[in-house]
Amino acid sequence: MLEICDLNAGYDDMPVLKSLSLSIVEGEVLSIVGNNGAGKSTLLKAISGLVRSTGSISFRGTRINGLKPHAIVQKGIVHVPEGRKIFPEMTVDENLTMGAFLNPKEYRRHLDMVFSLFPRLSERRKQLGGTMSGGEQQMLAIARGLMGSPKLLMLDEPSLGLSPLFTESVFSSIGEISRSGVTVLLVEQNVCQSLEASDRGYVMETGSIVLSGTGRELIENPQVKRAFLGM
Numbered sequence: 001m002l003e004i005c006d007l008n009a010g011y012d013d014m015p016v017l018k019s020l021s022l023s024i025v026e027g028e029v030l031s032i033v034g035n036n037g038a039g040k041s042t043l044l045k046a047i048s049g050l051v052r053s054t055g056s057i058s059f060r061g062t063r064i065n066g067l068k069p070h071a072i073v074q075k076g077i078v079h080v081p082e083g084r085k086i087f088p089e090m091t092v093d094e095n096l097t098m099g100a101f102l103n104p105k106e107y108r109r110h111l112d113m114v115f116s117l118f119p120r121l122s123e124r125r126k127q128l129g130g131t132m133s134g135g136e137q138q139m140l141a142i143a144r145g146l147m148g149s150p151k152l153l154m155l156d157e158p159s160l161g162l163s164p165l166f167t168e169s170v171f172s173s174i175g176e177i178s179r180s181g182v183t184v185l186l187v188e189q190n191v192c193q194s195l196e197a198s199d200r201g202y203v204m205e206t207g208s209i210v211l212s213g214t215g216r217e218l219i220e221n222p223q224v225k226r227a228f229l230g231m
Contacts, residue, residue, distance in 0.1 A: 030201065038204040041187065044185070049066075049072045078152070082160060084137045088130025091128055153185070192228075203218065
């Protein structure tokens, strides 16, 4: 579904990604794990067209490097950024409507789907996003992304700052999203839960891929255990 080859990207004169290559198979949950500063968020921004890159990013056989972010969304790639980035002065309904701007004809069907996935949002439809808890805002951010009818949903640190209860809820929703037919690319510092929820994973260090395998293989890898699991 997504093929990345020899990708280089960064900010001004500061390179972050260095000849990075990876692939995502349609229908899977793929995790990218690594320490702070490894380049995980930059990778998602490069795929989304938010930072300039060289090398090749191809989605369903079409190269997307150089396309504007809105054109990449139109192709079916939706990015839920770190920090949620909801519209705090808008209601839940208004946030979800913004997410559906490319597919207004599918609004009702997608609305029913996200309310089924996140019943709490249905109960708070008229509440301002900025007055919700962190966990509720994360649900709203994911739901807004799903309103765009993604083929590939990219989630950047969805459990960041959440309580254990909300973290469990978010990971449960990722499983349901995958079972609905949406491919998921997950960037997380919660390494164990992320890999447990994933079909495959990649480990990043300083802008490069250093390990890959199934989620279970990486959890059992001695290097991953030492670096991320404290074992």
